[in-house]
Amino acid sequence: MTEAESVTNQGVTGKPSGGLDVARIREDFPILARDVYGKPLVYLDNAATSQKPRQVIEALVRYYESYNANIHRAVHCLGEEATAAYEEARAKVARFINAPSPECIVFTRNTTEAINLVAYTWGRANVGPDSGVLLTLLEHHSNIIPWQRVTAEKGASLRYIGITEQQTLDLDGLEKLMDSRTRLLAVTQVSNALGTINPVQKLTAEAHRNGTMVLVDGAQSVPHMPVDVQAMDCDFFAFSSHKMLGPTGVGVLYARPELLEEMEPFLGGGEMIKRVTQEDAIWNDVPWKFEAGTPNIADAIGLGVAIDYLSDLGMENVRAHEMEISEYALRRLRQMEEVMIYGPPDPADRGGVISFNYPDLHPHDIGTVLDRHGVAVRAGHHCAQPLMHHLDVSGTVRASFYVYNTLGEVDVLVDALGQAHAFFSNDTK
Amino acid sequence: MDDLYREVILDHYRNPRYRGSLPSPTTSHEGYNPLCGDDVTVELLVKGGIVEEVAFNGSGCSISQSSASMMTEAIRGKTVQEVESLFREFTAMMRGSDDIDFDSIGDLEALEGVRKFPVRVKCATLAWHTLQEALRRLDQGENQAASNERAIR
Ligand SMILES: Cc1ncc(COP(=O)(O)O)c(C=O)c1O
Numbered sequence: 001m002t003e004a005e006s007v008t009n010q011g012v013t014g015k016p017s018g019g020l021d022v023a024r025i026r027e028d029f030p031i032l033a034r035d036v037y038g039k040p041l042v043y044l045d046n047a048a049t050s051q052k053p054r055q056v057i058e059a060l061v062r063y064y065e066s067y068n069a070n071i072h073r074a075v076h077c078l079g080e081e082a083t084a085a086y087e088e089a090r091a092k093v094a095r096f097i098n099a100p101s102p103e104c105i106v107f108t109r110n111t112t113e114a115i116n117l118v119a120y121t122w123g124r125a126n127v128g129p130d131s132g133v134l135l136t137l138l139e140h141h142s143n144i145i146p147w148q149r150v151t152a153e154k155g156a157s158l159r160y161i162g163i164t165e166q167q168t169l170d171l172d173g174l175e176k177l178m179d180s181r182t183r184l185l186a187v188t189q190v191s192n193a194l195g196t197i198n199p200v201q202k203l204t205a206e207a208h209r210n211g212t213m214v215l216v217d218g219a220q221s222v223p224h225m226p227v228d229v230q231a232m233d234c235d236f237f238a239f240s241s242h243k244m245l246g247p248t249g250v251g252v253l254y255a256r257p258e259l260l261e262e263m264e265p266f267l268g269g270g271e272m273i274k275r276v277t278q279e280d281a282i283w284n285d286v287p288w289k290f291e292a293g294t295p296n297i298a299d300a301i302g303l304g305v306a307i308d309y310l311s312d313l314g315m316e317n318v319r320a321h322e323m324e325i326s327e328y329a330l331r332r333l334r335q336m337e338e339v340m341i342y343g344p345p346d347p348a349d350r351g352g353v354i355s356f357n358y359p360d361l362h363p364h365d366i367g368t369v370l371d372r373h374g375v376a377v378r379a380g381h382h383c384a385q386p387l388m389h390h391l392d393v394s395g396t397v398r399a400s401f402y403v404y405n406t407l408g409e410v411d412v413l414v415d416a417l418g419q420a421h422a423f424f425s426n427d428t429k
Numbered sequence: 430m431d432d433l434y435r436e437v438i439l440d441h442y443r444n445p446r447y448r449g450s451l452p453s454p455t456t457s458h459e460g461y462n463p464l465c466g467d468d469v470t471v472e473l474l475v476k477g478g479i480v481e482e483v484a485f486n487g488s489g490c491s492i493s494q495s496s497a498s499m500m501t502e503a504i505r506g507k508t509v510q511e512v513e514s515l516f517r518e519f520t521a522m523m524r525g526s527d528d529i530d531f532d533s534i535g536d537l538e539a540l541e542g543v544r545k546f547p548v549r550v551k552c553a554t555l556a557w558h559t560l561q562e563a564l565r566r567l568d569q570g571e572n573q574a575a576s577n578e579r580a581i582r
Contacts, residue, residue: 362490364465368433368546380465394466394488423434424442424491 018321020313026404028053028309039374042409047192047220047353047400048378049242052306056245059305063298070294072271086297089304090287096307097218097237098228099254106253106260106287107300111219112142114238114253115186117290118215119146121263122236123184124154126213131181132157134212136169137390138191138198141383143217147186157181163390167194167343174206182212189221193382193398194343195326195353197221204233219243223402224322224351226315229254245403246306247299253290260286267292310403318403322352325401329354329410336417342396352401355382358421363395366420370397373416432542433549434491441495446502451484456567460559462551467493471500471559475567478509485556492549496540497556503537509564516557523550 026032029051034041043051063085069078071086087102094102108114123146127133133147137160151158159177162170169187178185185207189200204214215236221227223244229237236259241250255263265272265283269292274282283289310318327347333339333356342355357363367379378398381388388395399413454472461468467489474482483505485497504512519537522529523544531538543553 362465364490364549364552365492368549388466424439 018319018324019317020321020403022321022404022406025313028055029404030054030057032404036374036376037372039372042373042375042412044399044401044405044409044413045376045378046223046402046405047243047382047398049248050223050245050402051404052247053245053309055309056247056302056305060247060298060302063301068298071297072288082297085301085304086295089300089307092304092307093252094254096227096311097222097254098230100230101257103286104254104257104260106255106290107295108238108251108253109249109296110242110251111140111217111238111240112251114251115143115215115217116146117253117266118236118238118255119150121266122213122259123147123150125264127151127154127156127183129155131183132159134159134161134178134182134185136161136187136198137163137387138169138194138196139186139188139384139386140192140217140219141385142219143186143188143215144386147184156183160386161187163196163387166345168196168349169198171199171203178207178210178212180211182207182210184213184215186215186217188217188219189227190224190351190353191343191384191387192220192353193384193387193396194355195350195400196343197349197351200234201232208233220351220353223310225319235259241299241303241306244303244306245309246303249296250299250303252303257286260290263290265289265292269293271295313403321403322401323347325405325407325410326350326352326354328407329399329401329413332410332414333417336414336421338421339417342391353398354400355396355398357393357396361421361424363397365424366397366417369420369423370413370416373412373419375413375416377413433546435539435542437499437536437539438491438495441498442491445485445494445498447484447505448486448498449484450486451482454482454484456563456570458559458563458566460555460562462489462493462555464551465490467552467555469493469497469556469559471497471556471563473560473563473567475509480504480507480509480512489555490549490552492540492543492552493555496553499537499540500556500560503535504560509567512560512564516561519557520554523554 031051032041067078067081069082071083090105091102093105099105108117127150133151133156135144135147147158161177164170187198187200187203190197200216207214213235216234218227218237218239222239235256237254239252242248272284272289272292274284330347333341338358340357344350363379367377370377380395382398451472451474455475457472459468459470469485469487472484473480483501485501503515518529518534522541525544540553543549
């Protein structure tokens with residue numbers, strides 16, 4: 001066993017962290033037992049997608065083995081069971097983010113589709129040549145491209161809130177950027193590229209004083225911290241199941257009920273209608289008006305089980321655990337002389353995401369070396385090219401943590417980084 | 430690891446050959462890999478069907494930059510025809526073909542190990558595709574010049 005491996009094991013079997021019993025949690029994730037190139041897997045790419053606990057995987061199997069049926073229109077037993085489970089998942093989602101009712105929860109494919117739904121329905125009806133949309137430099141492409149398309153189509157303006165040297169949103173000139181014509185502020189709660197946590201509650205209050213609606217991208221917040229959409233007071237909120245222990249293929253759009261009522265449907269077809277004649281149709285009630293066609297029944301049910309799993313852990317504990325790991329990782333990385341770390345310095349101001357670079361090493365080279373040590377990180381632009389351009393880098397290396405990560409795994413990362421750096425800078429080898 | 434980063438590759442990465450630009454290239458092209466942001470510019474001075482001078486510039490990972498450096502060394506002084514056949518051999522090697530004339534490609538063989546890292550193959554071929562585009566422009570330029578001449582006559 002190498003030194004690094006023994007450290008991992010200490011970390012794995014070590015004391016519970018931030019109120020989480022990490023050793024027990026790890027047993028729920030079959031994938032964590034596998035090797036990568038003969039090394040234990042150290043999975044630090046959780047901001048891209050999380051691993052899935054056995055409970056979620058088993059729920060999918062149970063659905064297909066025992067009550068697979070189409071929902072809402074079957075008169076038989078299986079159909080009733082499937083419908084009940086699907087709608088129960090919706091209710092769990094609503095409770096998890098403290099939405100006022102399950103009817104404000106629309107199931108989509110992912111965050112991206114949820115944002116597109118808003119852009120193409122509400123956005124097209126509400127922005128025009130004398131209005132605009134305000135984004136931030138910290139957005140993921142999925143919260144940029146839909147707004148570029150809609151504002152271009154409608155001749156509306158598109159502006160960005162910039163960032164400070166500490167890589168937090170620069171809110172000094174906000175009054176100038178957000179004026180009476182700004183219809184929507186679309187902002188991420190946590191930056192997937194830098195980890196920055198944005199003050200969304202404060203932003204929402206300011207936007208509403210200005211008569212501006214707010215869409216919050218919760219893809220990186222809902223999996224990692226307690227979220228309350230009513231306290232936040234946002235108008236739209238989007239996130240993805242696959243980043244929060246749930247299956248791929250399901251996303252969530254929350255919207256204030258009156259907004260969903262007035263919005264036109266996104267896609268047309270089955271499920272989203274009440275009555276259809278040769279000429280026209282009457283839309284179904286919300287939220288089904290926005291769920292055309294057979295939805296992703298199994299994976300929505302799986303998301304419900306992931307939510308149960310996270311609720312059992314307690315989102316306060318999840319957040320505390322990630323802060324502890326981030327704090328340790330920041331401390332270790334800061335000890336490495338040449339490493340440049342991005343994002344706010346205080347772990348309290350950031351999610352469990354750490355982006356960094358070596359000045360003269362390309363992120364992909366680092367990522368490839370780390371991979372050979374069993375360490376999975378992200379290397380590249382993290383779907384945030386405008387931000388990378390602003391930082392004047394082609395990309396960064398990003399380590400992102402979750403409930404099953406340990407301090408020992410941070411040691412493996414740091415150790416492997418040291419070796420990567422030595423490998424590329426050793427002129428005499 | 431050593432399969433990917435062979436000593437020759439690291440040497441070219443640390444001490445790139447013919448990095449810079451030419452005073453008066455006859456053709457050039459800038460290639461870009463949108464996936465990882467690598468970019469490579471290739472400049473050529475072609476006279477009488479021979480690549481007399483070559484230079485590259487750019488930024489990116491060690492594979493893309495060392496491959497560019499190795500390419501400049503491999504093509505300098507060769508005829509355009511020889512360069513084109515080298516392009517075919519090299520890209521065939523990177524696609525996984527074993528039917529390669531290893532004698533003709535020389536040091537470039539060091540990049541063979543990149544095949545085991547599929548996501549990195551594009552890094553290794555970026556300079557070569559950029560080169561090919563630069564040569565295509567040279568052709569077009571000559572045809573253009575020829576047809577201009579015809580038009581004048
Ligand atoms: C902040 C943020 N927004 C949106 C997305 C897009 O999520 P999805 O690919 O699930 O639609 C991601 C995922 O990478 C993200 O991190």
